[in-house]
Amino acid sequence: xxxxxxxxxxxxxxxxxxxxxxxxxxxxxxxxxxxxxxxxxxxxxxxxxxxxxxxxxxxxxxxxxxxxxxxxxxxxxxxxxxxxxxxxxxxxxxxxxxxxxxxxxxxxxxxxxxxxxxxxxxxxxxxxxxxxxxxxxxxxxxxxxxxxxxxxxxxxxxxxxxxxxxxxxxxxxxxxxxxxxxxxxxxxxxxxxxxxxxxxxxxxxxxxxxxxxxxxxxxxxxxxxxxxxxxxxxxxxxxxxxxxxxxxxxxxxxxxxxxxxxxxxxxxxxxxxxxxxxxxxxxxxxxxxxxxxxxxxxxxxxxxxxxxxxxxxxxxxxxxxxxxxxxxxxxxxxxxxxxxxxxxxxxxxxxxxxxxxxxxxxxxxxxxxxxxxxxxxxxxxxxxxxxxxxxxxxxxx
Ligand SMILES: Cc1cc2nc3c(=O)[nH]c(=O)nc-3n(C[C@H](O)[C@H](O)[C@H](O)COP(=O)(O)OP(=O)(O)OC[C@H]3O[C@@H](n4cnc5c(N)ncnc54)[C@H](O)[C@@H]3O)c2cc1C
Numbered sequence: 001x002x003x004x005x006x007x008x009x010x011x012x013x014x015x016x017x018x019x020x021x022x023x024x025x026x027x028x029x030x031x032x033x034x035x036x037x038x039x040x041x042x043x044x045x046x047x048x049x050x051x052x053x054x055x056x057x058x059x060x061x062x063x064x065x066x067x068x069x070x071x072x073x074x075x076x077x078x079x080x081x082x083x084x085x086x087x088x089x090x091x092x093x094x095x096x097x098x099x100x101x102x103x104x105x106x107x108x109x110x111x112x113x114x115x116x117x118x119x120x121x122x123x124x125x126x127x128x129x130x131x132x133x134x135x136x137x138x139x140x141x142x143x144x145x146x147x148x149x150x151x152x153x154x155x156x157x158x159x160x161x162x163x164x165x166x167x168x169x170x171x172x173x174x175x176x177x178x179x180x181x182x183x184x185x186x187x188x189x190x191x192x193x194x195x196x197x198x199x200x201x202x203x204x205x206x207x208x209x210x211x212x213x214x215x216x217x218x219x220x221x222x223x224x225x226x227x228x229x230x231x232x233x234x235x236x237x238x239x240x241x242x243x244x245x246x247x248x249x250x251x252x253x254x255x256x257x258x259x260x261x262x263x264x265x266x267x268x269x270x271x272x273x274x275x276x277x278x279x280x281x282x283x284x285x286x287x288x289x290x291x292x293x294x295x296x297x298x299x300x301x302x303x304x305x306x307x308x309x310x311x312x313x314x315x316x317x318x319x320x321x322x323x324x325x326x327x328x329x330x331x332x333x334x335x336x337x338x339x340x341x342x343x344x345x346x347x348x349x350x351x352x353x354x355x356x357x358x359x360x361x362x363x364x365x366x367x368x369x370x371x372x373x374x375x376x377x378x379x380x381x382x383x384x385x386x387x388x389x390x391x392x393x394x395x396x397x
Contacts, residue, residue, distance in 0.1 A: 006032045006113075006145040007298055009132045011120045011158070013040045016266025016283035017151030018103035019058065023291030025110035029298060032143065033104070033112055034134055036119035041100030045175050045245035046280075047203050047211045048094035051366050054281035055092055059106065064098040066205040069186050074354075076345040077191030077338040084358045093205055094280075123148050123158055123262065130261040147294060147303050150264040151287070154250040162262050165255030167270055170248040171198065173277055174220035175213035176228060178237045183210045190341050197334035200227055212237075215277050217334075220246050249277040251330070253323070257286075257315070258308040265290045271319060273366070274326030281366050282319055289315045 008024050010017045013035035025031045037043070048066075050058075055065070062068075069092070071085035104114060118136040129144045150158055160166040180202075187202040194200045200214035200223075212231065216223055224244045231237035253270030257263060265271065266283030273282060293311040297303050336344070348354040 009145040010149045012152035016287040020287040021107035021112040025112040027295045031112040034118045040104045041097035044096035045247040065092040067093040072186040075189045150268045154267040169251040172220040174224040176242040180210040261303045
């Protein structure tokens with residue numbers, strides 16, 4: 001059999017795919033990235049909030065960002081507001097088109113080859129190589145490689161076809177961009193009417209523009225339109241006729257994120273914060289671990305499932321606890337009534353507990369497990385003993 005075209009084919013030029021491409025190409029591997037869109041980050045349904053820790057780890061600068069955040073206002077269902085702020089910048093709002101393009105450019109600068117408007121329809125592992133069937137500008141072509149990384153988000157059939165399992169639990173994220181008035185700080189809104197079991201957000205990106213979005217288990221489109229209508233009615237947004245985008249967010253990981261000659265990273269591996277649905281940083285960390293494991297496997301020419309299992313072991317050691325505690329927080333939030341959310345606000349608002357948590361370091365933008373435990377400790381409407389007893393009765397996260 002002739003030599004494979006590439007060492008690694010990466011399906012999807014999102015942040016996870018391009019970061020893996022950058023790392024593997026930097027280690028001297030021949031890398032090809034296939035992206036079904038015509039350019040990186042086009043029409044991404046994402047608010048692009050990343051921590052300074054994430055931006056730095058991605059090796060990017062503030063030129064891919066639209067705004068920065070050092071404070072946020074949280075609203076209970078009744079409209080009661082809790083404001084927290086810090087002295088230093090906690091997060092940036094990245095322009096996804098700029099962020100994805102910058103990561104692709106970094107990978108290209110190390111020799112990774114990009115194929116845009118090229119969708120991978122099938123992946124077929126073999127003994128000596130793995131084939132990727134691509135649809136590039138209306139023609140079908142087969143490419144071979146030594147390994148494939150699936151970095152194509154969570155809604156495709158490929159992982160299941162390759163025996164990695166199927167992600168069945170999702171949230172739907174909906175988002176739009178609005179012309180706004182007087183939205184100067186990030187706002188997070190809770191309540192059954194706004195986003196049942198979850199939350200909605202407003203994120204200013206300039207003086208008169210903001211992203212509005214929400215997460216929910218169903219009906220994201222109508223809820224999003226209601227949010228926009230409400231903002232227009234209150235004079236905070238100017239136009240109710242906006243384009244609403246929707247995308248699934250995985251709430252679980254597939255049974256396996258590895259197989260013979262295959263790895264899955266980013267949303268495709270469920271590397272997403274269960275609390276907020278944010279996946280750029282965890283997907284980036286997963287991509288880094290995948291690149292390290294694959295680099296060693298390529299060098300030793302052992303791309304068996306057994307060898308690649310180290311990837312899942314390593315990324316779960318890094319992110320597993322966060323995902324489990326995040327799942328607990330999400331599970332609790334979906335069960336809170338509006339009255340119980342009000343009580344949580346009362347507790348966190350009294351004696352400046354929320355602000356103290358920020359200042360004590362209990363709240364980290366990316367690592368929420370401390371926050372989850374602290375919130376339960378501060379005697380929320382679902383104290384820890386109650387959560388434990390509900391868990392022991394089954395039906396838990
Ligand atoms: C409304 C909303 C708001 C969000 N806000 C944030 C936020 O503020 N911060 C945050 O960290 N996360 C946020 N997220 C989550 C974040 O967008 C994802 O976690 C992140 O984009 C995952 O990166 P990825 O590289 O794994 O996948 P993606 O970014 O989804 O990239 C996958 C790429 O693969 C391509 N592709 C798919 N199938 C194929 C195929 N067969 N062949 C070729 N190419 C293919 C797609 O076109 C896409 O470009 C949000 C999500 C939603 C829905």
